[in-house]
Amino acid sequence: MTLPRLAVLISGRGRNLEALCAAIHRGELAAQIVLVISSRADAPGLAVAQRHHIPTAIIEPSHHPNRAAMDTALMQTLDAAQPDLIALAGYMRILTPDFVLRYLGRLFNIHPSLLPKYPGLNTHARALTQGDARHGASVHFVTPELDGGPVVLQGSVAIQTGDTPDTLSERVMYQVERHIYAPVLHWAATGRLRFTDQQQVQLDGTPLHAPLQLYGYMT
Ligand code: GRF
Secondary structure, three states, X not given: XXXXXXXXXXXXXXXHHHHHHHHHHOOOXXXXXXXXXXXXXXXXXXXXXXXXXXXXXXOOHHHOOOHHHHHHHHHHHHHHHOOOEEEEOOOOOOOOHHHHHHOOOOEEEEEOOOOOOOOOOOHHHHHHHOOOOEEEEEEEEOOOOOOOOOXXXXXXXXXXXXXXXXXXXXHHHHHHHHHHHHHHHHHHHOOOEEEOOOOOEEEOOEEOOOOEEOOOOOO
């Protein structure tokens, strides 16, 4: 049986990429990562890909005159790899609507906040400034609105006295992020999770009206 083909886009350390590789290794994500694309030549996540013998490509903004040209290069490289699913995993670039619409329904992102709270950057600091009791991360379908597509699964940790953006982001990464991406991609890879033409999310044929929560989700 040929496994669904997954491409992963990164810009940084690649901890989410590592978690996906580990899930595949454990048999929890029925997909093969066929390509990792980084927007930075110095991203430590490239070494993660190499360690797992995954082909890599580097597509950097400085090599392209504008965002549209950059995304065209990205689409050409992606299409050559024929991915069924694409996962943004710490990819720190805003994608053009052309790009997003081309892969609508098979393009996912992981974002470190309890969306719809705190789209964009500096989410950990913003949750602390607001005095939130909990903070977390979300996996969502990507639509042209930044961090605005429907959330499939999210999880949270309690904010503790003395937390800094760094301590909080570490806890969210290790207690939430590393656990929520693989299940969503697995459901998509196995045809259980769908994004309909009406932009409705369905899991096992049932509409998902609210995000699933880690520790409550089905396997
Ligand atoms: C993660 O917190 C991810 O949610 C955010 O950027 C960070 C990337 O970390 N968008 P890594 O590259 O997966 O280590």
